[in-house]
Amino acid sequence: MKKILNLFAVILLAASAHAKLNVVATTPDFGAIAQEIGGDKIELITLAKPTEDPHFVDAKPSFIVKLNRAEVLIEGGAELEIGWLPPLVQGARNSKIEAGKPGRVSCSEGISLLEIPTTLDRSKGDIHASGNPHYMADPANAKIVAEHICKSFCEIDAKSCDAFKANLKKFNERLDGKMAEWQKLLAPFRGKQVVTYHNSWPYFAKRFDLKMDLFLEPKPGIPPSPAHLAEVITKMKSENIKVVLAQPYQNRKTAEAVASHSGAVVLDFPTFPGKTSATYAEWMDSLVKSLATALEGKK
Amino acid sequence: MKILKMIGLSSALCLSVTTLPAQETNEVGQLKKQLQQMQESFEKVSRAQQQQIEALTKKLDEFTKTQTAPVAAAPKTEEQKNLETQLAAELSKDSVTNTVLTESALKKPWSASDPMRVLGSGSSYLNVSLDGLFAAGGSTAEDIPGLQLGGHDPNQRGFTVQNVEAVFEGFVDPYFRGQANIIYQIDAEGESVVELEEAYAESLSLPGNLQLKAGQYFTEFGRLNPTHPHAWSFVDLPLVNGRFLGGDGLRNPGARLSWLMPTPFYSELFLGVQNSHGETAQSFRNEHEGEPFLGRVHNVGRVKSFGDLLFTPRYATSFDLSDTQTLLLGASGAFGPNASGADTDTQIYGVDLFWKWKPANHHGGFPFVSWQTEAMLRKYQAGAFSNIGDDADSSGAIDKGETDSFGDGLIHNVPRETLTDYGFYSQVAYGFRKGWVANLRGEYVTRTRAAAYEKLYGDDSDRLARWRISPNLTWYPSEFSKLRLQYNYDHGQSFGTEHSIWLQLEFLLGPHGAHKF
Numbered sequence: 001m002k003k004i005l006n007l008f009a010v011i012l013l014a015a016s017a018h019a020k021l022n023v024v025a026t027t028p029d030f031g032a033i034a035q036e037i038g039g040d041k042i043e044l045i046t047l048a049k050p051t052e053d054p055h056f057v058d059a060k061p062s063f064i065v066k067l068n069r070a071e072v073l074i075e076g077g078a079e080l081e082i083g084w085l086p087p088l089v090q091g092a093r094n095s096k097i098e099a100g101k102p103g104r105v106s107c108s109e110g111i112s113l114l115e116i117p118t119t120l121d122r123s124k125g126d127i128h129a130s131g132n133p134h135y136m137a138d139p140a141n142a143k144i145v146a147e148h149i150c151k152s153f154c155e156i157d158a159k160s161c162d163a164f165k166a167n168l169k170k171f172n173e174r175l176d177g178k179m180a181e182w183q184k185l186l187a188p189f190r191g192k193q194v195v196t197y198h199n200s201w202p203y204f205a206k207r208f209d210l211k212m213d214l215f216l217e218p219k220p221g222i223p224p225s226p227a228h229l230a231e232v233i234t235k236m237k238s239e240n241i242k243v244v245l246a247q248p249y250q251n252r253k254t255a256e257a258v259a260s261h262s263g264a265v266v267l268d269f270p271t272f273p274g275k276t277s278a279t280y281a282e283w284m285d286s287l288v289k290s291l292a293t294a295l296e297g298k299k
Numbered sequence: 300m301k302i303l304k305m306i307g308l309s310s311a312l313c314l315s316v317t318t319l320p321a322q323e324t325n326e327v328g329q330l331k332k333q334l335q336q337m338q339e340s341f342e343k344v345s346r347a348q349q350q351q352i353e354a355l356t357k358k359l360d361e362f363t364k365t366q367t368a369p370v371a372a373a374p375k376t377e378e379q380k381n382l383e384t385q386l387a388a389e390l391s392k393d394s395v396t397n398t399v400l401t402e403s404a405l406k407k408p409w410s411a412s413d414p415m416r417v418l419g420s421g422s423s424y425l426n427v428s429l430d431g432l433f434a435a436g437g438s439t440a441e442d443i444p445g446l447q448l449g450g451h452d453p454n455q456r457g458f459t460v461q462n463v464e465a466v467f468e469g470f471v472d473p474y475f476r477g478q479a480n481i482i483y484q485i486d487a488e489g490e491s492v493v494e495l496e497e498a499y500a501e502s503l504s505l506p507g508n509l510q511l512k513a514g515q516y517f518t519e520f521g522r523l524n525p526t527h528p529h530a531w532s533f534v535d536l537p538l539v540n541g542r543f544l545g546g547d548g549l550r551n552p553g554a555r556l557s558w559l560m561p562t563p564f565y566s567e568l569f570l571g572v573q574n575s576h577g578e579t580a581q582s583f584r585n586e587h588e589g590e591p592f593l594g595r596v597h598n599v600g601r602v603k604s605f606g607d608l609l610f611t612p613r614y615a616t617s618f619d620l621s622d623t624q625t626l627l628l629g630a631s632g633a634f635g636p637n638a639s640g641a642d643t644d645t646q647i648y649g650v651d652l653f654w655k656w657k658p659a660n661h662h663g664g665f666p667f668v669s670w671q672t673e674a675m676l677r678k679y680q681a682g683a684f685s686n687i688g689d690d691a692d693s694s695g696a697i698d699k700g701e702t703d704s705f706g707d708g709l710i711h712n713v714p715r716e717t718l719t720d721y722g723f724y725s726q727v728a729y730g731f732r733k734g735w736v737a738n739l740r741g742e743y744v745t746r747t748r749a750a751a752y753e754k755l756y757g758d759d760s761d762r763l764a765r766w767r768i769s770p771n772l773t774w775y776p777s778e779f780s781k782l783r784l785q786y787n788y789d790h791g792q793s794f795g796t797e798h799s800i801w802l803q804l805e806f807l808l809g810p811h812g813a814h815k816f
Contacts, residue, residue: 049622049659051660052659052661053662053663056661056662058657059814059815059816060619061565061615061617062617062618065563079811082811083811083813084813090501091510093502093504093559098473125777126777221777223733249661251662251733
């Protein structure tokens with residue numbers, strides 16, 4: 001009996017939620033921005049978990065159902081979700097989220113992607129043909145993404161367009177204000193080298209004038225070898241590099257080992273907002289502040 | 300200037316290559332040396348260029364960063380004017396951001412300083428990839444092809460080219476996606492074989508949550524049948540698939556409609572109609588190359604009516620048991636005539652289960668645990684059969700010079716009967732660290748009871764009970780290659796116990812393929 005009641009509740013909920021725009025975001029960073037722009041006018045589902053490797057999300061059949069009912073799909077593009085999104089969209093048979101429709105937001109559009117390879121050669125590791133897809137680590141790109149999302153929402157739900165535009169303005173103003181603060185915080189460390197596990201942060205490095213081109217992985221996607229780690233440690237010692245960044249899903253043991261051998265600290269660097277921070281600005285804020293503290297402490 | 304030099308160099312390279320075959324052997328050595336030198340200098344030039352480009356881009360970046368206002372020398376375009384007003388507004392707000400977002404910035408045209416985009420997935424009409432699957436190893440069995448039921452299984456001592464697969468895939472237009480898988484194989488005799496494994500179009504925008512697939516394709520029966528050998532967790536085909544669906548899998552030309560049902564959980568209904576004849580329809584209208592199959596010589600006639608086609612319904616449903624666990628269940632059927640007599644049908648029923656656990660902080664998809672099981676039951680109506688027709692001179696026996704299907708010179712009369720067989724496999728995969736997976740598979744196939752034909756001339760090894768245990772260890776150096784070591788403990792009523800060991804290598808060239816769940 002209780003089960004049947006629950007089912008009814010679910011159906012009712014679904015019915016009442018129908019007035020809202022059904023939005024599916026592939027990763028939590030796009031989800032966070034969509035929530036800020038959409039406010040209470042949207043019902044948001046984010047597919048990837050904040051702690052998981054966004055390249056290797058399982059194409060669960062339950063996602064097909066979510067995409068089937070979506071009115072907007074927000075994806076990163078640039079091969080970020082290439083390993084799992086195409087069969088889901090194909091299975092969802094939802095014309096609203098077809099490529100080219102207003103319901104399909106490809107966030108990488110209009111963003112100058114870094115590291116576009118001039119030749120496609122996988123002996124250099126797992127390269128991305130359209131450039132490095134981790135562009136959300138630059139707040140300037142987040143503004144472009146927010147604009148894309150607002151445009152799509154407006155086209156689909158014209159009635160709420162003013163609200164979306166107001167939210168976009170708020171989002172941009174907040175980011176602009178914060179940007180000054182972040183740049184000031186990281187200004188003393190201009191040109192400083194930081195070690196990262198994977199090449200996930202070139203946009204962050206470029207924005208804040210840091211160097212993040214020393215990796216624990218010998219080549220993108222190739223697991224660290226002791227020989228390569230030894231090289232990294234030697235370099236860290238000789239160049240006095242004191243911070244190693246680790247994302248939630250990366251092997252912390254490896255990062256800790258490198259840090260202990262080189263006298264550096266391991267800094268948790270969440271890939272996405274969602275776990276410890278709710279909004280995009282909070283996430284970026286935590287990244288910048290923790291990095292500034294780590295660099296300060298070991299200067 | 301550098302580019303000119305490069306062109307000169309490369310054309311020189313081309314020239315030197317084209318003149319090679321005409322020269323004598325000592326000159327070949329010289330030329331090789333020259334070629335090497337040229338290559339070296341070519342690489343040096345391109346390296347230097349690369350460095351220069353990088354340096355310039357860096358400079359350009361710095362330049363644009365320090366630049367505070369646009370240079371006003373050139374006549375102002377609409378875009379520049381827009382930019383200026385935007386900038387003025389932004390600057391007066393005392394904001395530090397240096398990205399100005401306008402409509403024109405979003406749709407900026409290509410400029411000469413942008414890197415050229417090379418062919419990659421998503422940027423071309425046709426995605427082409429090539430997958431090579433090879434095996435090496437051996438077995439205690441005399442008759443390895445008899446032991447390994449899969450058409451792409453390792454089938455001889457030494458090396459086997461299991462499967463070299465070319466995949467062509469892309470969107471046809473706003474209505475269809477197309478895919479073709481063409482297989483190259485070198486069989487145990489060293490003969491090259493080409494197979495059109497799949498070539499089909501799939502609809503993109505049918506109304507009512509429907510989807511149509513048409514062409515030549517693997518029947519969506521269970522979990523393993525519709526997948527290609529390189530996606531399997533073991534080097535070989537499960538026994539139950541081999542016996543009921545055939546060594547090359549159940550696939551034929553046809554069409555299939557599927558319906559994504561409006562349930563809160565995933566649930567999909569498939570209905571397929573395919574040709575029921577040919578060598579890839581093992582349990583249906585297949586002549587088995589004239590060899591007796593289940594005690595009868597089979598004869599394939601024409602398709603006379605709609606009822607002569609193969610019908611393949613399937614239902615699949617899935618639940619997320621928790622944030623980290625997913626369950627997928629399916630039930631499939633394949634119904635169609637077989638070629639053992641007039642009005643004889645085959646029914647195959649299957650159930651399948653797939654469960655997977657993957658933690659919320661996996662790296663590259665690891666660690667994970669998955670469990671997959673499929674069980675099948677086949678009911679084969681075998682027609683009454685007599686080889687009396689082979690006795691051309693009505694002598695009461697098959698004499699020399701007459702076609703002898705059974706090879707024993709006798710005339711056999713087998714009554715019509717229904718043969719029921721079943722089997723299953725169950726496999727567990729444990730991805731214990733990035734790139735490493737330990738797999739274990741157990742399987743069993745058997746008949747329910749001895750058939751009339753088996754009482755007449757002995758048990759049929761295609762129906763006798765058989766089981767197999769296969770552990771393997773698989774290493775994926777990257778997503779695009781794999782090495783696998785597998786051991787098979789094989790036990791069958793007809794052959795006793797055999798041991799086999801196989802090492803498998805796979806490589807994949809081309810754009811990143813997506814994985815279905």
